[in-house]
Amino acid sequence: MNEECGIFGVWGHESAARVTYFGLHNLQHRGQEGAGIVSNEEGYLHGYRGLGLLSEVFSNEKRLDKLRGDGAIGHVRYATSGNGHVDNIQPFLFRFYDSQVSLAHNGNLTNAKTLRRELEEEGAIFHSSSDTEILMHLIRKSTKETFLDRLKESLNLVKGGFAYILMTEDAIYAALDPNGFRPLSIGQMKNKAYVVASETCALEAIGATFVRDVQPGEVVIINDKGLTIDVFTTQTQPAICSMEYIYFARPDSNIAGVNVHTARKNMGRNLAKEAPIEADMVIGVPNSSLSAASGYAEYSGIPYELGLVKNQYVGRTFIQPTQELREQGVRMKLSAVRGVVEGKRVILVDDSIVRGTTSRRIVQLLKEAGAKEVHLRIASPPLKFPCFYGIDIKTRKELIAADLSIDEMNARFGSDSLAFLSEDGLIRAIGLTFDAPYTGLCMSYFNGDYPTPLYDYEDEYQASLKDRKSNF
């Protein structure tokens, strides 16, 4: 399961590219495929981008030093199957005869295919397969007078989930879609420079104070005069991606004022309330489920133990066990702690289930290490529907809960019992206070209730509802 990206921008700091580097560093969990930074040196934009982790792309410090200037924007991109092409790595940098613009994007447009086709029919040429270029074409086609007006016009043409950061010769612009699917926050550094970032943990990384979140439908302008808030539409309805709270965001980030760790802990507490079971210990799947597991333990009064250990050096290991070794029990990423679980009844808390292969493997691991019982508790509702706003689940075929009942899944995983958090339990755990119907959260993966029309995806989606999968 992949999140599209992390984005960052700063204006008014003499080491703008370096500040961006450290901001992106704390957004690295949002994307590991590629990274890039564009800086603004008195109106001239310098850029560098490459494949790999931020620290790999900028392993040579000179790369960073060449990105001179007081403004900068940056981007980290998620890891796909690794097509190894640099074309999609952002920020994009456009040099026109009359201006320079750089652009970074987090999200997914639902009308990209249509817009792209329309633009191509008018002669536009795209260089990447990402949606991101579309906004640039729309801006260039706009006949409005100012860049801001052209941008606002264009933002009303793109649909779906988007958080954009743009940099021109004299300003940074940040914009959020009318539902605010993706998080985007504003901070201020000690020297008064304003920054925008996908998550507040990036503000903490650079010692910046939180100012406010960018709101759905807003365009924020940061330039030498400071911070200005504008809107491109007032027809907004907050629907923050609930998977940000459940899985993607770092636990030290706050989204819409809610701390992610606290939300996760509450998910665990609510899960303990909804699906209690007698056992000797609570165990979380490292690292993303540790908060929920500790919430479950705290509410239930059952001790929280370290029953699974993650190998922190696994990241770049290309050598895999042979089939023969796999059968002999060789494994690399997770170890069950025999000394802890042997002969014990275990509650295993995980944050969510996509394909179910990991759940099955971990239950087996614990049983092999001697666990007497393994009760699987999932701190979110069953994932049954695809996402079109920026999470890379485009088809129901990848979702086991779209196909199997809870009992069927329990049998498949080999667990002794299985329960999911209810939708209501999730909503209360996060505790947003926006208006109905969405009360601020997008829960479409759980209930198929999408806050926007699906445009280009509508047909595909309707077809998928009729499929009965066979791959589980």
Place this chain on the structure above:
Amino acid sequence: MNEECGIFGVWGHESAARVTYFGLHNLQHRGQEGAGIVSNEEGYLHGYRGLGLLSEVFSNEKRLDKLRGDGAIGHVRYATSGNGHVDNIQPFLFRFYDSQVSLAHNGNLTNAKTLRRELEEEGAIFHSSSDTEILMHLIRKSTKETFLDRLKESLNLVKGGFAYILMTEDAIYAALDPNGFRPLSIGQMKNKAYVVASETCALEAIGATFVRDVQPGEVVIINDKGLTIDVFTTQTQPAICSMEYIYFARPDSNIAGVNVHTARKNMGRNLAKEAPIEADMVIGVPNSSLSAASGYAEYSGIPYELGLVKNQYVGRTFIQPTQELREQGVRMKLSAVRGVVEGKRVILVDDSIVRGTTSRRIVQLLKEAGAKEVHLRIASPPLKFPCFYGIDIKTRKELIAADLSIDEMNARFGSDSLAFLSEDGLIRAIGLTFDAPYTGLCMSYFNGDYPTPLYDYEDEYQASLKDRKSNF
């Protein structure tokens, strides 16, 4: 603070080098500077070693494939300041006119300097600066008839802390010093092949069953006939390095039958008993102190929270904040979770304190994130004396607790209170049942009571006791 190494051996498996790779993979936390594997193909030894993580040294799978044969031993070496020389990377591989021997070592000899000088005076030539070659020279100089007898004679000449694994043309030998400072365990794979490894987590990694620990003074022989236990001395006194339990070993390992996570949790519980304080939450320093922190929380009934987040991608970042950015609060490795700690009274549990710089920084981090009070609780006694058996603390100058009182340290760190676990609390937390005086544990870093003469280090040690440091 650095541990010397991790070692591993297997005999009787058709993919011996690959098994060793996966075993070492789970020992990577014991050393990141370099790695190597030597295999035995029907009596001919193949070897490969290099600088970097195991996955870097063997990034090309062909390297591993060339290490054919049914037996193999391997080694991971700790990270020093990075002199970048491959000479010290093990296992060493010696080809003599009459035999081949490979050798891997974890530990530190206390009479290495004397032995080396004596050997050099007799014409010996050393290629590395490590102690490890010494054993090979002693074996070659021995006039005993069999390799085993020559090895046993030599093991009686080296003093200090050592766990050795050797491989000859027809067997693997593993030996442990008379105090058993370093852990060393025997396991058996599903195909009956025997393995030896520094920690039991390496046995789990390859699906091997735990057989028994190697005992102090033992030499274990593994060959085509199976496993044989012999002894090179009966004058033994178990004194397992207590820092293995406190800090070095992986929480999923068992040492002398005691699970490391459980021991750490008990340390936390005992600490809560000995040094209680009223507060809103308990926080552990990730990742090594999380077990102790959860023990403290459980005993005290104060909620355990995620108040600090570690950036998991930090490993290879060479770009550091400038002084200017550092002053503006830019940081890279640890973040305090403002949403959790703001306005709260925090108990911060850490496993140990060496120089104290990290403790100071973390207290500051929490205060900057709004923590109202920070009470520092250390889940081990104050480190006051150097180690000569394999942990890289050779001088008291690096130990803040050798210099400052607890009150002085509290002032230095900026914490609101500071307490350490007592020696007795540590001993009971681990719960070994060996005889007095050491009851199975080496506690010399805490009390200066070394289980062996210090030989070459004696003078230096006595001098250090007179020093009053000035660098804190």
Place this chain on the structure above:
Amino acid sequence: MNEECGIFGVWGHESAARVTYFGLHNLQHRGQEGAGIVSNEEGYLHGYRGLGLLSEVFSNEKRLDKLRGDGAIGHVRYATSGNGHVDNIQPFLFRFYDSQVSLAHNGNLTNAKTLRRELEEEGAIFHSSSDTEILMHLIRKSTKETFLDRLKESLNLVKGGFAYILMTEDAIYAALDPNGFRPLSIGQMKNKAYVVASETCALEAIGATFVRDVQPGEVVIINDKGLTIDVFTTQTQPAICSMEYIYFARPDSNIAGVNVHTARKNMGRNLAKEAPIEADMVIGVPNSSLSAASGYAEYSGIPYELGLVKNQYVGRTFIQPTQELREQGVRMKLSAVRGVVEGKRVILVDDSIVRGTTSRRIVQLLKEAGAKEVHLRIASPPLKFPCFYGIDIKTRKELIAADLSIDEMNARFGSDSLAFLSEDGLIRAIGLTFDAPYTGLCMSYFNGDYPTPLYDYEDEYQASLKDRKSNF
């Protein structure tokens, strides 16, 4: 002095990408900054490109294996100061909603700036700073019905020097500008597959038979039906870049039926006829001047000797002598052979002089090695004017012969005499038999007689004629 590129294409071979790799391999001398290949797998285009030598870009054989299909085009790009951006590396690959097109280019357009501005004013967005994208925009804007007609229309809009290779879903197209500034040849492989390549040495590399050169104004179509020749204009006037014969092309290539080594040898012979001098030996600057030097030696009867040796391992040496070492005579690329030149009168043959710094250094080298006299003979006329058709000399400021007389240059270089080949001597050495005025050769760098209007460069060029440089 840099040539823009080498291009290659093949249609109808089951290992098309691999054939392209080996073809480009023999074109590597035309560009070392970057390389790329696009293949055609039953209508779907796969591409890969990167910075560095071809062998570096494809150091991982899997990269090449993924480029499946029966058609492929490729490109090597010249080395500039190394801005390190992959954006300009070709072939470009465009995926439209209705088609896919790949494009590779060798040459320089004289009306690129104007076209680009016009296109941008109509909304076009460019991603690279190269001229190459322009053709793609023109094709997409054309309203002609077939791709071939759109291409032909577009080829009439771009001016200057160009050799293009394009690949669509079902064909390869190759086109040459109306003057034929750049070489481009057609060959046929043993399996009947047609290939196009910048030089015939690439045909030899893959065992292909020479078919014919692409003629100025032609578009060649290669598809499943075989080879078709078409024209986009009949207003042509052959003017092959004479620097291809003098310096750029490999000596084993034939251009317009003339072998490059033979042409160079004739230049040397004619030079010996025009500028004889008594001496003990003839020496060539390795490697490009060896043919001319042997021609000079043969005609003059003076022995040809190896008086200069080039270090073949110098390529990637980043470590340079310090100023102190440079003053002590430390050098890396060329060595004078003291044992050959000491006490001798030397005729030093070089192919051409741009800035003159190399000439000066070599004369000095020979004198330091004991040469009694050094007579410099240049096997081409003085370079006095910039090139706008694909060689990277855009300003007269870089050309010493635009500023200094022959006597002044001789004094500057420290040589004992200096002579250049005459324009007539050059023309006769190559021996093309096209009509006047150009008789098939572009000699504009020597005489300022450009075969086409200069368009965007006209003003700049006129201004440069008035400059008297000061940097020599």
Place this chain on the structure above:
Amino acid sequence: MNEECGIFGVWGHESAARVTYFGLHNLQHRGQEGAGIVSNEEGYLHGYRGLGLLSEVFSNEKRLDKLRGDGAIGHVRYATSGNGHVDNIQPFLFRFYDSQVSLAHNGNLTNAKTLRRELEEEGAIFHSSSDTEILMHLIRKSTKETFLDRLKESLNLVKGGFAYILMTEDAIYAALDPNGFRPLSIGQMKNKAYVVASETCALEAIGATFVRDVQPGEVVIINDKGLTIDVFTTQTQPAICSMEYIYFARPDSNIAGVNVHTARKNMGRNLAKEAPIEADMVIGVPNSSLSAASGYAEYSGIPYELGLVKNQYVGRTFIQPTQELREQGVRMKLSAVRGVVEGKRVILVDDSIVRGTTSRRIVQLLKEAGAKEVHLRIASPPLKFPCFYGIDIKTRKELIAADLSIDEMNARFGSDSLAFLSEDGLIRAIGLTFDAPYTGLCMSYFNGDYPTPLYDYEDEYQASLKDRKSNF
């Protein structure tokens, strides 16, 4: 065919390691497998060595900068099949309790096996498979008082071919075997620092003046007092490896006062005299045979042409043509110049023939490019016997001329005629004036007359004389 190594040393230069780098740079042709430098900073030795070209080992300039001090020695090692081990890379650096010594070696000992076994029986341990360590053991075992006396005693115990450079805390020592098989020359830099190097081309590289060759049996001492010449034996008989003149050395080097290019040109002239043939042109195999070919052309009056072109970028290409492509004529390293050779009678001059596979391939290449006749002329006598003094031909099985007659070889190669230079023609071409029987040259590969006993190789050699090979 591989030469063992290149060695270099300098004493008394503030940038000693950098001088050594540039000296080794011009010796890179003598070895590409690995490189290393050891420097002397006021008695403390720093070292660094690694696999690959010198420029790769020191690609990070900091590596070089750390090698501080006024003295340095260095080494480049030949390329074998690439076992990828750094253990054999030199200079070796030994740190004893009482001193430090570094050691670099070029050559091959004939009694290494015996010495090594004797030393091992006395307890010595070797770390590499090279002969080089042996000298260090002998020096340490010597009971003489001074280092120089111990060195001289040891030099009398090792037999075969050797050029050594050693560095201690206060001096550099260079020594050459009693036959002087390997070249070794002394130079002096502009600042008066003395240098020693395998070839004079390394002296030229650093602007040093040639002082004299090291003579067989000499030990040269360079320290703060300057240069001292001593001898370790007076029983010497000069027998310089004739393959140095024929193939290994750079053409710009002088060996024993004879320029290598000039010697090669004379070989070509003598060959033309001994084996004339009517033809249209003379062609040399690039790069090593160009001098001989130009000599043949000059003497015969037949024009010297560029009929073969070597791809200068081939070095690091790992991608090879498939069998299918190979059959279609795809090739990578050498191209025949069709425009030159088509329809012509060609004399092809090569320096020597080892296995004959290259000769066969080149003849075929020329025929495919249309050459009417190809007359192969080899500028050295047939190689029939192995070398034990430093060239990596240890068995007659690799030598086609040991197995086949000239007529048989001519048939095998597909050439129209084949002739070799006579032994006498070779000796006169080099023109050394030492006494009989060897007149200064080792010709053993041609006639089996070895200037020394073969010691450990004797049995193997006698056996090989009886073999009739089957692999040609």
